[in-house]
Amino acid sequence: MENIILVTFDSLRADHTGHGGYERNTTPTLDEMAKEGTIFEKALSPASRTNPSMAGILTGEPMVFQDKVSDPGIAGKHLDRFGTIAEKLSDKGYTTGAFCPNAYASRYYGFDSGFDYFEDFLFSNDIYQNLFSEHLSDSSLYTTIRNVRNFVRREEAFKTWDTYIEDVENWVRHTEEPFFLWIFSMDTHFPYLTPRTHREWSSLFDQYYYNWRCNKLIDQFDVDISERERQKIVDIYDDSIKFGDHLLKELQSRLSEFEPTYFIHGDHGESFDERGLYGHFYPALYQENVHVPFVVSGPHVDDRTVTDPMSLLDLPSLVMNIAEGQDLDISESDVAISTDFDGRNERNLIATRAGDKKLLLEESPSGTSIEIYDLAVDPGESDNLVHSDRSFKRLWSLTTSHLRTEIERIEIESTVSDLEDI
Amino acid sequence: MSERDRDPSQSVALSEDLISRVESRVEQTDFDSVTDYITYVLEEVLYQVEGEESDDSSGDVNEDEVQERLKSLGYLNE
Numbered sequence: 477m478e479n480i481i482l483v484t485f486d487s488l489r490a491d492h493t494g495h496g497g498y499e500r501n502t503t504p505t506l507d508e509m510a511k512e513g514t515i516f517e518k519a520l521s522p523a524s525r526t527n528p529s530m531a532g533i534l535t536g537e538p539m540v541f542q543d544k545v546s547d548p549g550i551a552g553k554h555l556d557r558f559g560t561i562a563e564k565l566s567d568k569g570y571t572t573g574a575f576c577p578n579a580y581a582s583r584y585y586g587f588d589s590g591f592d593y594f595e596d597f598l599f600s601n602d603i604y605q606n607l608f609s610e611h612l613s614d615s616s617l618y619t620t621i622r623n624v625r626n627f628v629r630r631e632e633a634f635k636t637w638d639t640y641i642e643d644v645e646n647w648v649r650h651t652e653e654p655f656f657l658w659i660f661s662m663d664t665h666f667p668y669l670t671p672r673t674h675r676e677w678s679s680l681f682d683q684y685y686y687n688w689r690c691n692k693l694i695d696q697f698d699v700d701i702s703e704r705e706r707q708k709i710v711d712i713y714d715d716s717i718k719f720g721d722h723l724l725k726e727l728q729s730r731l732s733e734f735e736p737t738y739f740i741h742g743d744h745g746e747s748f749d750e751r752g753l754y755g756h757f758y759p760a761l762y763q764e765n766v767h768v769p770f771v772v773s774g775p776h777v778d779d780r781t782v783t784d785p786m787s788l789l790d791l792p793s794l795v796m797n798i799a800e801g802q803d804l805d806i807s808e809s810d811v812a813i814s815t816d817f818d819g820r821n822e823r824n825l826i827a828t829r830a831g832d833k834k835l836l837l838e839e840s841p842s843g844t845s846i847e848i849y850d851l852a853v854d855p856g857e858s859d860n861l862v863h864s865d866r867s868f869k870r871l872w873s874l875t876t877s878h879l880r881t882e883i884e885r886i887e888i889e890s891t892v893s894d895l896e897d898i
Numbered sequence: 899m900s901e902r903d904r905d906p907s908q909s910v911a912l913s914e915d916l917i918s919r920v921e922s923r924v925e926q927t928d929f930d931s932v933t934d935y936i937t938y939v940l941e942e943v944l945y946q947v948e949g950e951e952s953d954d955s956s957g958d959v960n961e962d963e964v965q966e967r968l969k970s971l972g973y974l975n976e
Contacts (some may be wrong), residue, residue: 598964856947881927883940892927892942 477569477654478774478798479736481727482561482791484533484658485720485784486526486578486665487756488742490519490643490769496599499680500677503725506771513738513773514804518575518785519814520829521744524756524765527580528816529743529788530587534560536792539729540885544819545580558694561792562590565799573647576660577635591658593647597635618654636663637723638671645730652805654799659727661720666690666746666755668716677711686712694755704812706749713746727808737774750856759816759835761827762857766814772804785812785829813878818855824882826877835871912936 492775494507503729512570520531523539531539531551536559541550562572573593581587581596588594601717637659644659663669672680679840679842686708693699724740737748745765747753770788776798797805823840832852838845848868850855920932929935 490972539950557942579964582964584961877926881929884927885924888939888942892939892946895943895946 477801478776479654480565480570480656480795481666481731481736481738482656482658482795482799483724483727484530485717485740485742485769486660486662487744487746488564488664488720488769489745490517490742490767491712491763491766493769495771496769500714500877501605502714502763503721503727503769505721506769509738509773510742510771512779513771513777514780514782514806516762516770516772516782516786517768518783518789518812518829520721520766520767520785520814520827521742521768522787522789522814523816524744524759524761524814524825525580525816526578527585527741528579531555531585533741533788533791534562534587536561537790538813538815540815540882541817542822542824542886543817543819545817548585555586556752557591560590561795562656564590564792564796566590566592568799570654570656570799571651572656572658573651574648574658574660575640575644577640577662577724578660578665581660593651595640595643597640605761612894635668636671637661637720637726641723641726641730644727648731648734656795656799657736659723661723663720663723664713664716664742666694668712670712670719672714672718673717674752676720678708678715680723683712683715690754691763693766696754697758698752699749699751701752705830709754710748713748735775737777739770739772739791739795741770741791743770756842759818759823759825761814761816761825763834763851763855772793774798774799776801777804782806784808784810786816787812808826811874813874815878815882825883826875826878828871828878829871830874833868833871835868835875837875 492500492788493497493499493503495503495510496517511600523528523529525545527545528539528541531554535555537554537558539551539554543550545551563576566572574588574591576582576587577594577597579598583594583596584598588596644657648655648657665687665689668683669687670678672684675683678686685742686705689705690709690712695700697715725736727738744756745763745767746756747760747764750764751760752763753760768781768788770786770791772794786807786809794806796806797803799840810831812829816825817823818825823838828838829851830837830839834849834851834857836847836849846862847857848871849855849859850861917932920935924932924935927935929938
């Protein structure tokens with residue numbers, strides 16, 4: 477059975493990769509792997525944030541919820557109820573391990589399910605932490621100082637791949653094959669941090685200043701900054717992607733003798749003022765939020781480009797194809813659906829892509845809004861066709877069917893959960 | 899859903915009335931078939947009733963610690 481490595485890049489947009497058409501050479505290693513393997517040009521993440529997106533990617537089932545994702549019970553139940561790809565591979569005899577510094581995909585949320593080894597760097601025995609906790613009463617000051625400390629020490633949310641790549645290699649070398657390894661790279665997640673030797677488009681000053689600047693913008697609507705400043709923020713993001721790409725080069729170099737098959741993807745995208753927002757704090761399902769790179773590369777993977785839309789909910793079944801010694805069984809469907817629920821504002825979101833047409837539905841206490849775009853001529857999703865004379869019967873049908881499925885699942889789950897009280 | 903297709907199965911007899919009620923719900927949703935829907939409901943029931951939980955390692959995590967980590971991701975969106 478093949479060794480399999482799943483590499484997740486946080487906040488990585490497809491249109492910022494070389495093979496995705498970006499003008500900068502941000503992903504030379506990934507591009508090379510894409511050339512030799514199978515590229516999914518129109519891969520959509522299941523959601524616009526790590527927690528619901530990865531819960532869907534690891535199980536193959538969309539996480540349906542109407543609450544805040546910060547509640548660990550939601551992802552925890554979802555992962556346990558549907559079972560993860562790690563559990564399925566473990567049942568087949570795989571040894572499973574993960575290195576995941578994103579707290580939203582940590583054991584606290586049940587993401588260790590099925591992993592023999594799960595390093596989420598959640599605990600720090602750092603004496604500084606106790607010192608700060610005792611002596612600082614202002615929590616925002618504490619968080620700021622902690623962030624500065626963590627940035628300098630490359631810890632916690634700022635844990636860059638170079639600080640744990642040795643551990644990854646050690647785990648692989650001391651593990652029984654076949655293995656399934658999940659590596660989650662925070663390197664492409666805000667703040668965009670890149671060691672000096674890997675920076676190409678930004679200086680050290682740019683990195684500190686524009687991360688600080690971006691931090692002021694995250695959580696803001698209708699941001700109005702100069703194009704120059706916006707570009708500087710994009711520059712530090714692009715450098716972080718280049719650095720993240722280097723992780724792939726290191727993995728290939730260190731682990732080549734194990735001949736793994738790589739599944740490489742982004743967990744969701746990132747906004748850079750397409751609609752007055754930065755980051756991914758505000759759930760939305762536009763292309764900048766959900767169009768992610770997805771490449772499969774390995775000794776038995778065909779050189780192929782899949783041009784139909786697909787959802788990363790299909791990732792587990794593709795992994796199983798490789799685990800079972802089969803070719804990738806790629807669906808012939810051209811439909812991909814992404815969903816999310818904004819618990820803070822009670823907004824339920826569904827985005828349905830069928831071919832090059834896309835419908836975005838938003839339900840909230842203030843009403844329902846529909847947007848329809850033709851991505852073939854309007855990739856930036858600016859010309860809403862909902863009031864045009866064109867019929868989008870198929871999109872409507874797919875969307876309403878999915879919405880009813882969500883409602884049905886929630887009703888079933890809430891009815892059944894009452895059984896616990898009997 | 900395709901995983902389910904691979905599991906060995908047995909037939910179960912259900913009343914036509916019950917099947918009909920399920921059919922009318924299935925046709926408005928993404929469930930592929932009556933079998934799919936009924937299997938989903940039963941799995942949900944059994945999951946709750948059996949109280950199946952994997953090793954709950956979230957119990958050994960300090961919640962305050964996690965909240966701080968989430969904040970240090972640049973936002974705590976919810």
